[in-house]
Amino acid sequence: MNQIVEKQANRLIYEKSPYLLQHAHNPVNWYPWSEEAFQKAEKEDKPIFLSIGYSTCHWCHVMERESFEDEEVAQALNDFFVSIKVDREERPDIDSIYMNVCQALTGRGGWPLTIIMTPDKKPFFAGTYFPKSSIRGRMGLLQVLERIEEGWDNNRERVIKSSNEIVQVIQDEENQRIDEISSKEMAEAVDKTAEMFSDYFDRKYGGFGTAPKFPTPHNLMFLLRYWKLREDDSALEIVEETLDKMYRGGVYDHIGYGFSRYSTYDKWLVPHFEKMLYDNALLAITYLEAFQARGEEEYAEIAEEILTYVIRDMTSEQGGFYSAEDADSEGIEGKFYLWTPQEVKDVLGEELGTEFCEYYDIATKGNFEGKSIPNLIGNNERKAKLEERFGEAKQKLFEARAKRVHPYKDDKILTSWNALMIVAMARAAKSLNKDIYLEQAEKAIDFIWNNLRNEDGRLLARYRDGDAAYLAYVDDYAFLVWALIELYESSFNAKYLKMALELNDDLIRYFWDDKQGGLYLYGSDGEELITRPKEVYDGAIPSGNSVATFNFLRLARLLNDNDLQEKADSQIKAFWNQIKEDNIYYSYFMSSLLFVLAEGREVIIVGNREANDTKEIRDALRDNFTPFTTTLLKDERNSELLSEIAPFIENYQQIDDKVTAYICQNYTCQSPTTDLDEIRERLM
Template identity: 55%
Template sequence: MGNRLANEKSPYLLQHANNPVNWYPWSEEAFEEAKERNCPIFLSVGYSTCHWCHVMERESFEDEEVAAILNHNFVSIKVDREERPDIDHIYMSVCLAMTGQGGWPLTILMTPDKKPFYAGTYFPKHEKWDRVGLVEILIQVSEKWRQDPGLLLGMAEKVSSSVFAEKRYSQDGELNEETLLKAFSLAGELFDKEYGGFGTAPKFPTPHNLAFLLRYWRREGGREALDMVTHTLERMYRGGIYDHIGYGFSRYSTDKKWLAPHFEKMLYDNALLALAYIEGYQATGRKLYARVAKEIFTYVLRDMTSPEGGFYSAEDADSEGEEGKFYVWTPAEIKDVLGEQDGAAYCRLFDITAKGNFAGRNIPNLIDAPSFNDDGELTLAAEETAGYIESLRNKLFDAREKRAHPHKDDKTLTSWNGLMIAALARGAAVFGEDLYRRAAVKAVEFIMQKLRRTDGRLLARYRDGEAAYPAYLDDYAFLVWGLWELYEADFTASHLENALALTGQMIDLFWDAENGGFYFSGKDTEQLISRPKEVYDGALPSGNSVALLNLLRLARLTADGELMDIAEKQIKAFSGSIGQYPWGYTHFLMGVDFMLGPTREIVIAGKAGAADTGAMLNAARQAFLPNATLLFHPPGETGRQIEKVIPFLKEQRQINEKATAYICENYACRAPVTDLQQFADMLQQEPVYLSRNVHH
């Protein structure tokens, strides 16, 4: 017999629809029921591809004994953190404050008026591994609620008043080049010189850390920042965190070598990592990085794209109830597919042994494989060509496709789609690959058609024909990022128009006019127990950090002083907090780097499709110019459309019918050039850095 989750669209909630626990979705009905019964609420937050969520479901939520305790003593609520990140943010902050750690599944016990008094993550059914058992917790709490509810209500008031008091970000201090240096120095202290990445296991890719270091290298010169990036990019690719048979990255590595991943694959990681590898390629010209980015896109377009054009959210770590089963191999399985000789060659190269490197089986990896050559291929014996290795991979991929696949979370999230649109757009621009551009355009069209209300308000989630939940800050910020990247890929004026319109909506819905910064949820949404602002850049960059860089780039592109004013206020709002530990805010620091300047505005005036125009655009796109904006001004009606968005383009036209480049830097414009080599030389000239503080 099902419960109330059977009517939901979330894959995670539907996974629990047949539990004996009488689950409610987050709803007024649930809270009214708790008030009527005068009982506490058991809140469980997770997501459909979460390994420990599955474990807790098998051990406890499918168990009749646990269900009886919950149904008799609590009102139980299930929340998909990817659909309701607002709820997740609020109660995860409680867990971090009460226990010092967080993660999923998130377990909260709270009063009927949503005030928490107990928090944790995964609990086994009964005590084991020094972890208290769920049954013991539930029995103790239900007895205490009956005997002395005032004690728990008092705890809830105390927790709420301390955790939910609006966080005051320090505004003391300047964010300047010294802040960037401090972040770089912290990176150096945390850097793993042997295997790349930062800190110890578990290791997360955190691509914005690499993006920041590339910008720091571009600003300061020297090799150290660049070497941290290149070493990390190569070591991550070599590891088992990368799927060498089907492509794409898993969420994190459980060890320092990047060997054994937590096997779930998230759309956002693959979007941000594709961007990191593309920027690595732009900065160094190393073909390996271009190949990895293209392989990520192959994976996403093959396995993570809906027929309608949106991108799916994630793939599970588990299949057939076992973590990683889909991805691991024995030597015998390899040889069954490839034959003895080819199988032995593959096993030797990809570390497939009888002993195994993961619970007696093997994760294919290149950790100890030979070096890569200039073409981005492994340096192997003459007969082991790249084509030969690829033929083996293809056979193994076809064989693996016949296995039971991990669950795919097929909902479309506006925020994560924005990131993949940004990555594909950059790939289209840098690699000249129209397939990527078309996929990005189709995803934008899907969001604009399916994930907007009739009044234009963005929505957060689409699945099975239904769009729901007013979009959060991340949805607006990440989608705007995708739109301006897509403008620089195909120069369609509507992308910029949409980016500017959504930015205006974002300011109206989320901006804190009193203290600066953006709230996570809009002023028009359900009023939860608190309304937080997030600026920390964790596994994902924060909405505030992405919004800052968007505001700065759009202000430069359009010469809009109001957008620049908001960006300056945003930097001021968080300056003291970021200055204390800048390495925790590396995406935000990319905005600071942009604000410090110099920035370049590059305009190419020329005929669309003409050879000289294409050559100039390609020169600008191939170079690593993170603080440059690129505009295209063609003649005719298309040119007039972009002039409506960016009026100053009217003056920047072709000279003598030739493609003409205009470069402005530090608010001064150079003489226009029509010679391709002269333009390329100008792009490579070191920018003139004007040291100054940001925020006064």
């Protein structure tokens, strides 16, 4: 039996990636990214056909059905190319380099990413999705392959010259470090960013720009911090309007919770139905921050629903979080999530079913391909009232929907995305005062620490089916340091702060550019590719460099560490010429600038963390949106370890055996106090 499977399958059958395994039985003779593939291409004098995608990518599935499962396409690829498949979520280094090539050559990018290159990895052709044959002005894959074959055979010199020029261009895109940046320049940059977001804001439907419309929660995080620093209510209004409209749209799963990847409509009605772990992590964080900023319970409830979805559907038994759920089921996009009025009434009965359909826009004609996506667009009734009326009904519909064929779940566990969800869980534990979220965050950290490091302690990027692989990238380190800082400020367990510092040291050791500053995408001990990029663009998720900059600033302030402050300054100088222009594409980095500009506040609490008076201070911190505040807690249980990390903490003692707060702001420290009312007032 094994012999039959191996004969029918290509080399991807031995991989762990769900995306690669989806292609393991294609007639294309796929190779994973490997020396074997490149040696074969060099020996046989063939170009490389590189295809990059991910398991829940709708158009990746379409291209597979149309082309990679097709015998005619497979023969062309097998005869004249060496074909390589890459999972972009496992190898973001490869994806980043060749996506930059595609954007430079074509002016756009996306997945599936199609690259054709020489055996020494130098690209000379790039594109995204291609149909099998040319249609409606779009060149077909067969025609592309035919032209490439002709050029490779008859005009090789021109092809090689082109590939060398492309590589030279991307290697020359090194950031030029500048010597100094004034506070005034930083202030002008963040003000310009806020103005640009105001200009791009969709005042009718919320969000930014037109369809397709992405959540990009870190844009909203920036605006919340801008509102806090500048007391600019218009920034807060943009955040609130966007969060409300996204939740009420079809991009939110009102039956089973969680957000889909993006909306194909301006008004958030029709999503691209895949659900990504990172989107839901960042959105949960943003709704929690809005809850702290406004005290609006509805935001907390939405955040909890997101986390309910993740704990229920996206968490492994060991505690790690899965990557994504597909848009398709039974080969049809969105089928799992759609309803007809009759289907609703079959579950809820005629009267309640009719009422539910009226509220959630489920009509006979449908709002998507003859069926309906439940949504609350145009319905402004409070969430609490809707839950009171339809909470049980939604549970019944959820149970009925659970009997359908589910979308495919990508069950690989990525360090970087898990770290973002750990941030969300830790923030929920802190802002909602619920231990369940702290327990989930701690379990996930334990899973990563025990399963996603090699014998030398080097962090790894991906875990699946008992196998951990790929040296971790800058995002893995930066996001996990962020997660550990949040876990510390949620639990005040000093071991998390120590772990954060250890990882931060490794981040600098493996990724830091000693000449120009900034962090490379992959480590000095990683595979050498045609270039070693430094990413700062905050796309679907914040960049590793943006998050690392914020981490350096927070750790420097927490621990009075001048070296980390210098690292943060160096980051800003390294990327300044890039980020100061198209500001809105670097919104998380701009949040770091807000942290620099704010009159930061350091709080040191000395007292038993379980004592009632200490808990009251922690409650005061929890109940307010304090993005520019750092907090250390010294008590008997963590005093020794905290002193090891931050020796200066020895100078801070309790007064009269009472919980004592030391609060400093803008380089000035107030006298320590044991008066709880005074402490609360100072923390507002």
